[in-house]
Amino acid sequence: MPQPYVSSRRLVANSLSAMLSAIEVYNKPRMEYRDEVTVVLVVNAWELALKAALRQAGKRIFYPKKRNEPYRTLAAEDALKQVVIHKLFPTGVDGTALAANVTALVGYRNRAVHLYAADLGEMVYPFLQTSVLNYRDFMLDRFNKDLADSITWQLLPLGAKAPTEPIQFMKTEPANSAVAEVQNFIEGLRKLLDEAQAAGADMQRVAAVYDVHLHSVKPVTRADLVVSVAKEGERVMVKKTDPNQxxxxxxxxxxxxxxxxxxxxxxxxxxxxxxxxxxxxxxxxxxxxxxxxxxxxxxxxxxxxxxxxxxxxxxxxxxxxxxxxxxxxxxxxxxxxxx
Known part of the structure; x- marks a missing residue:
């Protein structure tokens, strides 16, 4: 059975559609399961874009075929690894940082799809914001497609509350039923940011909070993930960092x-x-x-x-x-x- 033909043009078109759908879903004024659906679509957009870049560069996007089984295309994680290996990220943009950003979203996506993501939406918000801007740069560089051409950026910044930064989400007393899931995700983010920061990655490309004009306010580093704020806001607990990391x-x-x-x-x-x-x-x-x-x-x-x-x-x-x-x-x- 011959390997299926895959059009990089169709991959690019579907990738853009997935990202636009993610932005539309997230900006709906009333939407249940908002964070989970958005992350699933954003990761899907990245997976298709990464495969399109590999296909355009003449690289494999299929796993080795197993006997009596159909061909399988690379999962998002493996497509990302191949793009990193072949250095297909935009010139002048830190590929290590972009990879860390997508990896964080893939981790959240996996929890949401295969189990549930506890209440981690506010934690993942800065990664989503940054990922959209990273995606725009990636698509412009690789395929000359500008995501902004399909978006009305003049959105009214209305909402019941402003998104919290990760430092505010790190509470000392999370719900008992969510302790293990929250802690696992947070520890994964800490390790991911440790590795990216130690590698000299541009942390602004990993996660950041932006205003409505898309001007960066501050990058998120591991330092933002070691402070724990009590529910009552009466005390702050600081976890010692390991200088070896x-x-x-x-x-x-x-x-x-x-x-x-x-x-x-x-x-x-x-x-x-x-x-x-x-x-x-x-x-x-x-x-x-x-x-x-x-x-x-x-x-x-x-x-x-x-x-x-x-x-x-x-x-x-x-x-x-x-x-x-x-x-x-x-x-x-x-x-x-x-x-």
Whole structure:
């Protein structure tokens, strides 16, 4: 039995239809099962788009055929892995971050379809918002299709309550019947964000809260998922983070990772330890707990994924300017010591 023919054009068309349906469903003023249906449609849109990208690039979208069984196309998770492996994400967009975003939604989709998703809709909301914008960039880059062409963006921002951020959802006393499901999902998100942040992913592409003009307000990092707010709002519990997860890089590893990720105009020069020292002096990176950590008993600093992203984003021109200022600072300090 020959492998079925699959049209990338039809995959793209159906993918866009699924995403538009998801947006329409979510924006209905009265809708039961809103979050579950929306996520199912968004994941379906991504699955079809990822398969279209693989098909367009001449890559396999079927599993190896088993005897006496029909051909099976890749599940969303496996299609995503193949797109990551073959680097089919848009140029200039962090594929690690996009993959983390879709993975979070797939996890929620699996719970909703095969069991139930407890009451996690508000937790997944920032991932949905970001996923729509990521999807638009993906479709524009791969297929020259703009999702915005089919959407009236002038929507009235009306509602009984504003969507909560993940930090507000993390209550110390969830319903007993939902404890295991909620905790499993939250721990999965923590691990996912840990890995993405440690890899230097652009966390703005993983999950963020946007206003009605689609301007980013803040990215969601693992830090937003370690604070627990009591129902009464009377106390806040902070869970200690593990620096081995949040700050996994030595200085040498940090420089190596930054140089591997610096691409594009104005980012041609390989950075050195001196560039790092100059930037630390200029930006006080060692005093920023999001960037650096050192044990109180001494030892060297270790660095986070945020530090990677910070250094990657700066141009050669900026580093040249900082190096010059740092050199002047060292010379002045040396002259003062002689006096």
């Amino acid at each position: 949040t700050h996994p890089y030595t200085m040498t590893e940090l420089i190596e990772r930054v140089n591997a990720k610096r691409k594009g105009p104005g980012k041609d020069k390989a950075l050195t330890n001196y560039d790092h020292a100059a930037l630390c002096w200029k930006e006080n990176l060692r005093d920023n707990p999001r960037m650096a950590w050192k044990h109180s008993n001494g030892g060297s600093y270790v660095w986070s994924g945020d530090a990677v992203r910070c250094m990657v984003d700066l141009t050669d021109e900026h580093y040249e300017e900082v190096r010059g200022e740092y050199g002047e600072h060292l010379r002045a300090r040396k002259a003062a010591a002689k006096d």
